[in-house]
Amino acid sequence: xxxxxxxxxxxxxxxxxxxxxxxxxxxxxxxxxxxxxxxxxxxxxxxxxxxxxxxxxxxxxxxxxxxxxxxxxxxxxxxxxxxxxxxxxxxxxxxxxxxxxxxxxxxxxxxxxxxxxxxxxxxxxxxxxxxxxxxxxxxxxxxxxxxxxxxxxxxxxxxxxxxxxxxxxxxxxxxxxxxxxxxxxxxxxxxxxxxxxxxxxxxxxxxxxxxxxxxxxxxxxxxxxxxxxxxxxxxxxxxxxxxxxxxxxxxxxxxxxxxxxxxxxxxxxxxxxxxxxxxxxxxxxxxxxxxxxxxxxxxxxxxxxxxxxxxxxxxxxxxxxxxxxxxxxxxxxxxxxxxxxx
Numbered sequence: 551x552x553x554x555x556x557x558x559x560x561x562x563x564x565x566x567x568x569x570x571x572x573x574x575x576x577x578x579x580x581x582x583x584x585x586x587x588x589x590x591x592x593x594x595x596x597x598x599x600x601x602x603x604x605x606x607x608x609x610x611x612x613x614x615x616x617x618x619x620x621x622x623x624x625x626x627x628x629x630x631x632x633x634x635x636x637x638x639x640x641x642x643x644x645x646x647x648x649x650x651x652x653x654x655x656x657x658x659x660x661x662x663x664x665x666x667x668x669x670x671x672x673x674x675x676x677x678x679x680x681x682x683x684x685x686x687x688x689x690x691x692x693x694x695x696x697x698x699x700x701x702x703x704x705x706x707x708x709x710x711x712x713x714x715x716x717x718x719x720x721x722x723x724x725x726x727x728x729x730x731x732x733x734x735x736x737x738x739x740x741x742x743x744x745x746x747x748x749x750x751x752x753x754x755x756x757x758x759x760x761x762x763x764x765x766x767x768x769x770x771x772x773x774x775x776x777x778x779x780x781x782x783x784x785x786x787x788x789x790x791x792x793x794x795x796x797x798x799x800x801x802x803x804x805x806x807x808x809x810x811x812x813x814x815x816x817x818x819x820x821x822x823x824x825x826x827x828x829x830x831x832x833x834x835x836x837x838x839x840x841x842x843x844x845x846x847x848x849x850x851x852x853x854x855x856x857x858x859x860x861x862x863x864x865x866x867x868x869x870x871x872x873x874x875x876x877x878x879x880x881x882x883x884x885x886x887x888x889x890x891x892x
Contacts, residue, residue, distance in 0.1 A: 557582065558595050559604055560628045563616045567865045570793055572613035618831040618840065618864070625828045625868055632869045634877055641667055642878050646885040653706040653854065657782050660882065661858075665785030668874055670862040671808055673783045675818050677855040678707065678776055680741025687731050689765070691724050699765070701772050703740065705854050709772045717761050727762050730754065735769070743773045779819075781811040792863040794841040803838040808861065822848040822857040826872060831864050840864070845871045847879055851886055858882065 561581050562573045575592035579585060585592075596614050599605040604620035607613070616624070634642075645663040657674050665672040686702040695718065701709045734751050735743065752766035786808040795801045807813055813835070821829050821844065829844040843866040846859035858879055860871055 554585075554587070555595055555599060556628060557585070558592060559599055559616075559620060560624060562596075562599075562605060562614055563620060563624045563628075563865075566615055567867050570865065572608060572615050574613035577613060616865070618833075621830045621843075621864060625830065629872075630869055631872050631876075634873050638667070638874070639877060642874070643881050645878075646881040652708040654708075654780060654782075656706075656885070657780075657856070658784075660878075661782050662784040664860075664874075664878055665788060668860060668862075668871065669788055669791075670860045670866065670871070671783065671785045671788055673781070673808075673814050673818065673859045673861065675779050675781050675815055675857040677779045677857075678703070678705065678740060679851070679854060680739060680777075682707070682740045682776075682854070684735060684738050684740065684743075687735050687769070689724055689727055689731070691719060691721065694718050697724070699768055699772070701769070701776070703776065705851075707776055709776060711768050711772060713764075713768060715761075719761075723759070723762075727755075727759060727765065730759065731765075731769075740773065740776060743770075745770075779815060781815045783808060783811065783814060789842075789861070789863070794863045794865070800841060804842060807835065807839060817844070818846055818857045818859055822846045822859070824848060824850065826876060828868055828872070843868070845875050847875060849879060849883055851883075854886065856882070 558578055561578050565571075565573045565577060565581055575589045575596060578592050578596075579589060596605060599620070600607065600614060604617060604623055605614040606617050608615060642664070645660050645667075651659070653676065657676060661672040661674050683704045684701060685704050686700065688700050690698045690700060692698050692712070695715045697713050697715065697719065699711045699713065701707075730751075734747070734754070748766050748770045751769070752763050755766060756763040786805060789795050789804050789808065790801055795804055817829075817835055821827055821834075824847075826845065826847040829846065831840040831842065834842055834844055841864050843862050843864045844859060845866075845868065846857060848855065848857045858875065860866075860875060862871065
């Protein structure tokens with residue numbers, strides 16, 4: 551498009567992002583005082599942008615608002631990313647300077663804080679790399695008839711499972727069990743732990759330590775949970791503060807989507823890659839989500855792959871949000887690299 555049409559489209563979209571109100575020719579000229587054209591010329595250009603499918607007029611007497619195609623053209627061709635102010639940068643950095651915690655706890659804390667800072671819904675997915683290693687697996691006796699199985703991976707995943715025994719276990723029983731587990735599983739890549747390995751472990755325990763054969767199934771459940779992508783979502787209620795979702799059926803659609811981890815995972819898994827992506831309206835998941843916007847990016851690490859995202863209204867401030875997500879991803883990447891070096 552010619553430069554003036556680009557400028558007017560940008561002006562309309564950025565005004566609508568800020569105020570949520572239709573934009574008139576007068577509003578464009580107030581926002582662009584150095585454009586040096588008449589109000590009639592701007593009206594004609596607004597009509598042309600409407601003909602091209604980038605703007606629409608919600609009411610006959612109203613100004614224009616962006617269409618989904620208009621947002622897509624703006625994001626692909628006109629968007630300017632904004633630098634973060636120092637105070638916001640410090641706030642984002644502080645989120646990743648928490649004390650020692652498991653990787654799951656870290657991400658829960660991080661996305662909760664990020665949602666509060668941005669005012670949008672934050673979601674993350676952690677997919678554990680098959681190269682992640684189990685660095686500790688130990689059975690600890692917590693009572694004569696109770697044990698706790700602890701599993702820790704190199705990436706910082708911590709899992710445990712309490713089991714009540716139907717027999718009395720001596721300290722020597724537990725010591726010999728841990729020796730057997732170490733010989734089968736100690737310092738092993740998660741990807742190598744398959745059904746055949748657990749079958750062999752169960753047979754070994756059934757033959758040498760008869761009472762403990764059930765432990766193979768407990769370990770299998772823990773490893774399966776480690777391998778499964780973990781989804782974290784925070785700030786779903788923030789979507790309801792935007793006028794786009796004041797209508798009950800729209801609020802119901804968006805809250806239903808954000809409350810289902812499998813649906814959120816499906817969208818993020820499909821849309822995320824190593825570049826930051828902006829997904830607009832129905833691109834997210836059909837007409838029921840057409841009032842939403844999404845900024846998402848994936849990071850592939852040595853031990854974990856994670857996807858980080860912000861969901862907001864379709865008129866979310868993409869220039870600001872992209873900068874926030876990019877900076878926060880760098881903070882998380884630095885945190886994970888430092889953690890791996892410990």
